[in-house]
Amino acid sequence: MITTTVYNSEKGLFSISGDTLTKWDYENQDIVWTDIHDVTSEETSRLLKDTFQFHPLAIEDSYKYIRDHAVHHPKIDDFEKYLFIVFNGIQADESGKKYSIFSLSCFLGKNFLVTIHNEKGENTISKNIKNYISESAFKKGPDFILNLILDEIVDRYYPVLDHIEAEIDTVESRIFKEMPSNRNLLSILNLKKELIKLRRISSYQKEILYKLSRRETDLISLEESVYYRNVYDHLVRVADTAESYRDYVSGILDSYLSVVNNKMNEVMKFLTIIATIMLPLTLITGIFGMNFHTIPFLQSEFGFYISIILMIIVATVMLGWFRYKKWL
Numbered sequence: 001m002i003t004t005t006v007y008n009s010e011k012g013l014f015s016i017s018g019d020t021l022t023k024w025d026y027e028n029q030d031i032v033w034t035d036i037h038d039v040t041s042e043e044t045s046r047l048l049k050d051t052f053q054f055h056p057l058a059i060e061d062s063y064k065y066i067r068d069h070a071v072h073h074p075k076i077d078d079f080e081k082y083l084f085i086v087f088n089g090i091q092a093d094e095s096g097k098k099y100s101i102f103s104l105s106c107f108l109g110k111n112f113l114v115t116i117h118n119e120k121g122e123n124t125i126s127k128n129i130k131n132y133i134s135e136s137a138f139k140k141g142p143d144f145i146l147n148l149i150l151d152e153i154v155d156r157y158y159p160v161l162d163h164i165e166a167e168i169d170t171v172e173s174r175i176f177k178e179m180p181s182n183r184n185l186l187s188i189l190n191l192k193k194e195l196i197k198l199r200r201i202s203s204y205q206k207e208i209l210y211k212l213s214r215r216e217t218d219l220i221s222l223e224e225s226v227y228y229r230n231v232y233d234h235l236v237r238v239a240d241t242a243e244s245y246r247d248y249v250s251g252i253l254d255s256y257l258s259v260v261n262n263k264m265n266e267v268m269k270f271l272t273i274i275a276t277i278m279l280p281l282t283l284i285t286g287i288f289g290m291n292f293h294t295i296p297f298l299q300s301e302f303g304f305y306i307s308i309i310l311m312i313i314v315a316t317v318m319l320g321w322f323r324y325k326k327w328l
Helices: 042-051 056-067 124-132 135-139 142-155 157-177 182-213 222-288 303-324
Strands: 002-008 012-016 031-037 075-078 082-092 099-109 112-117
Touching (some): 042 056, 082 157, 124 142, 135 142, 142 157, 157 182
Parallel strands (some): 031 112
Antiparallel strands (some): 002 031, 075 082, 082 099, 099 112
16 A cells, blocks of 8 residues: 655645656655555556666665565665665554564655555554644654654554563563473573564664764754654663563573572482482392392291381481481
8 A cells, every 4th residue: 555645835735646746856845755555566666766766776675575574674875865764663462462573664855755664464654653644744844754653663662561571570470489391481582582682673773763863964854853862762772671671581591490400409309318218228128139048037927027127217217317417
């Protein structure tokens, strides 16, 4: 689906179809935002190649990852008349339990913004910022529209982090209350894996927002650089939170392994005591089981009971000794 919104100082804010856009004039006074959601049609190709005349390498990058539903390494390229930005967003449910990463490619010019993204299902970007899209927003320029989009994307990280925090608390309490199990270990490893992924994505994208907030290009106005700095601060907080959670989960993993080792040591201790007690009992039964004619009590009717009593006495003495030495 392709949506094009135009702001004209005389006509105001209105939508047009992509077919009505011809070769783009970079000095045009109108402000245009073209949003392309999961589309690889001829119309998309015409808009990118013929209408806006973007660089083939930038088009290839944006197209490849949209088509394959893949996550692109975040990047920002300056083509003088426009910026090409690749950002990764999160598409999550309200609880933050289930989420997926999608790729957002942006072409930002003086008077236009083209966004291409590949969320599965609905167009979450248009849905989440539609309340902010107004004439006043377009008057501030396409850099302000892009700021709204990036701010909304970064804010979507927080529900996921909140859910992960709740999962960490649950797993932490569970490993000390339950017997060690593969379920607990898998939960810890999955949490660590998710946090590493979030940390990696957010860390890579900090550089992009840092450059935008520092106005390393004239396409970002001085007024809007403040807003980009705010989004940058949010992303730094996301990255730092993911990093601290990852360290915490690593500590939980160490605690879990310590619990497992303690349980194993207790089992080995118990088995060692049993084996130690059985050793003299085995010796006694071995002696009485030797094939000689002059073994004491061999012909006695109480021989069996005497051997049993002897073994009980030996086992009792050994248990008493273990308790005295506080090995039990």
